[in-house]
Amino acid sequence: MHSDPEAIRKSVRQYFMIGAALFVCTGITVAVNQVHLAVPLAITVALIIASIKGSMVASVFMHLSHEKRWIYGALILTVLFFIVLMSVPMFTVGDSIGTPIGAANASHSQPPER
Amino acid sequence: MNIPYTVEERPDSGLANGKLGIWLFLASEVMLFGALFSTYIILRTGAPEWPHGELNIWLGMINTFILIASSVTMVMAWAELKLHNWARHRLFLILTFVLAGVFLVNKYFEYSSHFAKGEGPWHSTFLAIYFTLTGLHGLHIVGGMVVMAYLLGPGAILFKRNPEQFVNRIEYTGLYWHFVDLVWIFLFPVLYLL
Known part of the structure; x- marks a missing residue:
């Protein structure tokens, strides 16, 4: 967990970048769904993207990367x-x-x- | 008598009480939602056919964007507090609260359109698990909003008395809020897309 102001200022930029990445990943998830893949492949792709998004939230927003x-x-x-x-x-x-x-x-x- | 280790870290774990407490609470929440996800797996794999296209994907996607945005504003509320920007902290916390409210309003429209067509939880197995999962998630959103309202209202006084403890409370609220976002990140594809 960062506590010095300079480290937090650097993190602020990262928070917005992760937010933007999460937006893009959500868009990709919906776009892939519109392609109508076979159900097992669609489940695999959607869960992989969701796991990537989840790990970004946990590691950056919840500061799990340095706990x-x-x-x-x-x-x-x-x-x-x-x-x-x-x-x-x-x-x-x-x-x-x-x-x-x-x-x-x-x-x-x-x-x-x- | 003061409760020890509300601000300072315990010598054995290196954590304040609240930090360990919120993570253990979140661990129990993982098991709660995990039980419902495993129920979903049993119901889905046991069903001869599973409905597709019953939910409004675009409304679900908008709600995903709203929750992601609220996670960003929540972490910013904590960061601004650490940077001693009280006004900006309040702004970001209010934004988080408003975004949570917008999420629930969207959910209300979604639920009411189902009920208008007579599609309640009793209608099908899919809708039963849909209402259970999203209803429980919605209750978590309401719980988060109650805590945020407290921190915006009477709870804000703590900042004058013990600023570090207040910063910790914002951090713990943030951890809970990000978890609620994380659950939705999995609920959205599982219920709306697959």
């Missing part, structure tokens, strides 16, 4: 739990993606062939 170790420690723990939180539904539905609802259960309930 104390305790903050990083708390956030690493949060990220680990977040990954678990996101993985649980993935594992749950991972074997039935693209299968019509009920079909997966129906195939399990069929008696084995003799």
Whole structure:
């Protein structure tokens, strides 16, 4: 975290530049959406751009690029739990993606062939 | 009795109480929104088909621009305070408050157009998760506005009594506000575009 006035004056310019970059990235996200890519590719592109935007907000606006170790420690723990939180539904539905609802259960309930 | 480490940093962590506190709060918020995002994944992957084009992309994009602009004004409110420009700090904080209000007005128009067509949360799975996620996010915007109103009004007196503590409060409010912006950065593509 900057505390001397000169460093803060330099940061002010950076804040406006990051703001402009976020505007441009938002425009790119919408423009890519207008191209009508295949759904998996569209999801990948949109989430990559959103992650870039998110990291800019976190590192510059939230000053995470120069924080104390305790903050990083708390956030690493949060990220680990977040990954678990996101993985649980993935594992749950991972074997039935693209299968019509009920079909997966129906195939399990069929008696084995003799 | 004064609460220790409201301004000075703790010797063990190198952080003031409020700084560690707001980050732990934000960590819990990550898990809250994370639970809803994982719910979205389950609902979407389990659905035979998922609606596209039900939401107004342009209104969503304008709201994204508004929140990004409010993040810039919020960080500027903190920077101007550090540079001892009280008037400019107030100007940027008021701008942030106004932009938050404009975001909610846009959201009101968006919600009312859905309800006018009978498209409430009960209408479909997509709209149920849309209203849940954006409604919770909207409540966070309202919460941020309440804190900003306090810092613009009665809370501003603290600056005369303990300027450093006031600067810290603006910083913590900013951290919360940027987090609200960050959540919207992911909500916008997930709900409006994909």
